[in-house]
Amino acid sequence: MSEPSSNSQKRSSSSLIDVRLKKLEELVEAGIQPYASGFSPDIHSAELKSKYSGISETEEISDVVRLAGRIMAIRILGKASFMRVHDVSGDFQIYLGRDIVGPEEYNRFKKLDIGDIVGVTGTPFKTKTGEITVLVKELILLTKSIRPLPEKWHGLSDVEIRYRQRYLDLMVNQTSREIVVTRSRIVSYLRNFLATRGFLEVETPMMQTIPGGATARPFETYHHALSRQLYLRIAPELYLKRLLVGGFDKVFEINRNFRNEGISTQHNPEFTMLEFYQAYRTYEDLIKLTEEMLSNLALEIVGSYKLPYGDREVDLTPPWPRITVKESLIENGALKPHEIEDRNAVFIKAMEMGISVNKSDSLGKLLMAVFDEVVETNLWGPIFVHQYPVEVSPLARRNEEDPTATDRFELYICGREMANAFTELTDPVDQRNRFEEQVRARQAGDEEAHFLDEDFLRALEYGMPPAAGEGLGIDRLVMLLTNAQSIREVILFPHMRPEKGLE
């Protein structure tokens, strides 16, 4: 699309590339296929090392092993050479001797570059320094690399390049690879945990005509054939509940949500959410399930309930404490017990604290504004904050004793919201009233207020069994378990502005 000169590939880099392109030409002229196929390794580096760790230095092993990987270091010592090769399980060393492969082949090997992918066939032996090494009988070039890799001491640390060219980051940074593997293990564990408890994994629409289930600004798109506006989903909640109406009593979905909001170390426009719903249960049951699921997950992934996070530690040994929103506000000293039910008193307090609030805000919204400002970041946790105000919980069931509160909790770990759950509102009349309240808020300018979903109300009118549901942010959970300080470290290809010259 753009001319080579406007490409991000700078001139000097292209001179290094030119050297390699010349080598590539020479290979082709010599009749060598620089992008070969058909070589199958029969062992990985980790297995090689463990299998032959017991051999002695002088021992000659007749086993022939086949390995493949990317050359990461080359040490030429005249008529013999060592190379370090990376494969998926780690790295291994190969030994090339001129007297073994012959002078012609040996000279060809000396022209290999760091970054080239090779297949080797040979026998294992132990070097003077005790490293299991492959004595190469045959080496074939599988892929010629024409771009230089980052240097061997410091590797690649420029975060912009690490995120934009994740393939390069994964090639040279082991911790980046480990996070990918850990994330996969976490998702598998959660899937298995729920599946063994009878939950059914489902997929619901990513493109929705009415974006529902959360308070957030949606991304908009357009369907030409239907001539209508569509939204990328902000949550799967209303669809999963429709499945409860339909008769499934335990369902879950692990998938992407999209929210048209700011980007930060805690936020990516698309993020992964686990949502699960269970009929004939309450949020009390979800508290127990969450404790069990996440504490066992920590044992599985980290090997302990106690996790290092930043320069602190968080202890996931169950059970975890609980506190109501109102209790937390009083305990924190933000509000006095007599003020907590008094909208005007809370409004004045919020103003005094410099929190941006509106005259029209309900008591519940004001309480949450104060909570977000002064309580939330101090909740190192793990802790369940529960009994959220009804005005900010339009899909949650009212508490039996306190109709201004809902049977809802949010789980906080390391000062961050990890999960949000509640006993579901199943009363179609109450649900309609709450939606209408949201519509009024939207008309008053609240871009994040819920849309009214008439079909969802129709489903509730047929009757949804009593149920409880929860949403759990997977990216933040992976951050917690990998001690990552930025969400971009746990998302393979995080959102970035387009790179100049490559659009």
Place this chain on the structure above:
RNA sequence: GGGCCGUUAACUCAGGGGUAGAGUAUCUGCCUUUUAAGCAGAGAGUCGCUGGUUCGAUCCCAGCACGGCCUACCA
């Protein structure tokens, strides 16, 4: 969206109003057990972009681009 900081060789980084330095990588030569191999030599840069100030800018100033951190909204 706001504030602060950054952008110099392919990579990691120094430097600083008089047209640029190191290590790694690359290239050449020597070297048969190295593993940050070693020794000798060489090449490599529009100092993010665009303007301004100046005899002269990579350095000072402004704007822009991209990124990072904090902050705001949210999960």
